[in-house]
Amino acid sequence: MSQKETGTPVAAIDLGATSGRVMIGELVDGKVQLTLVHRFANGPVPLARLQDDAPAQALAWDIDELWSQIRQGLKKAFELRPDISSIGVDSWAVDYALLNDGQRLGQVRHYRDPRNELAVPDLEHKFSRVELFERNGLQFLPFNTVYQLQAEQQDSRLESADQLLLVPDYVNWLLTGQARCEWTNASTTGLLNQRTGSWDEPLAQALGVTGKLAQMVHPGEEVGALRPALAREFGAAGSVQVVAVASHDTASAVAATPLTGEKSAYISCGTWGLVGVELADPVLTAQAQAAGFTNELGLDGSVRFLKNVTGTFLLSESVSYWNQQAELAGQPEIHLADLLSQAATLPVPQVLIDPQNEQFLAPGQMPARISDAIALAGGSAPETPAELIRVVLESLAASFAAQAHEAARLGGFELEEIHIVGGGSQGELLCQRTADLARVPVIAGPVECTALGNVLVQLRAMPQGGERVEDLRAMVRKSVVLRDYQPVSALKQA
Structure with a gap:
């Protein structure tokens, strides 16, 4: 990417578990500049809303509405910049069409659908949890794609299917008509063998997807040209390529995390908190499995050795519940920003919860479940929303700090710093308390790290754009404002 090529824009489609966005990215004076052109809501919907005779508890994504929003966003993007040369798509992992x-x-079923937990024993009668980890290196989570596919055995549609595409690959297919599976996201399914780097055929056969998994592509490779009808709809000025980015949103986020050395940990903090380190090789030891860590693939063959822990989901779900109750009572809406400000004035709580407990996995009535967990741990139920938020923040920080140190230990080094990126990097109290409890500095930012990683991979795919990951991260440090939090040890207890 030379200075004379900085004017060529790209479009990033970034789909998160609670919202999606379409952004334009380009190099301006050697810095990456992002322009938000369209943002839209996302989240689980009852399957019964989309499909007749669906089980009452079943959850899905409204993928048709997402596609409609993506098209609206791309049309706005091309109206601003008809010279967009490529499009990249990233999203959450594990779910498929x-x-x-x-x-x-x-x-497209939602990973929080209760059917997945019911399928766990059935799959583990065929492949033990230890054997699965030895094959795919993944942390046990009941929503991993392999368990979802086991749940599909109760339905006829898997047998009828000739193609399985993960969410970003499905969007790429809608854009191009080309069926491909991007490598980093493939590594989240449990169907990719970490030792061979290819599909695990015995596992695929046992789950009924032999011949249904698409050819893999790596970040930076072209998926195909934008369909002519869509190019006309969007008003594209020329040929537009859809480029495979690191399509698992965490892989994109880590690619753009401005790590400064090999002894850094990262926390990609959104609905989930992905806490880990970047390594050259997977860690497939019994200790890693027992600690609940996962090995997912990243840019340029790197391994994202990390743990999926609860992130801001507890906060958003609590506020959502309170506002439902406020609406019924005719009371004013509650805003998370206000609660965070109030929580920052409260002392450190003495009793915490375990954010990773499975009781917090499903949506609905979150404040009551958190209060019950506090009482079970020997504490008193919070009297105000701000008190509950303060317990959640402290619990998240303690979880982040502990898991960052554990990731470094299992990765073979002593932790020197933590980078928090994504929406959670804006939380001053969360960042400060993570630094305090981890006893190492925390560097916060960028916020739009996922979209930034998406854009950087596309820019790198252009002619003469072959930067190394280190060069991309140096560009990030040049392009955004980062904030440092130094650990403080003396804090008042509640």
């Missing part, structure tokens, strides 16, 4: 002869079969 099933197709037959180019037609989607049913809905």
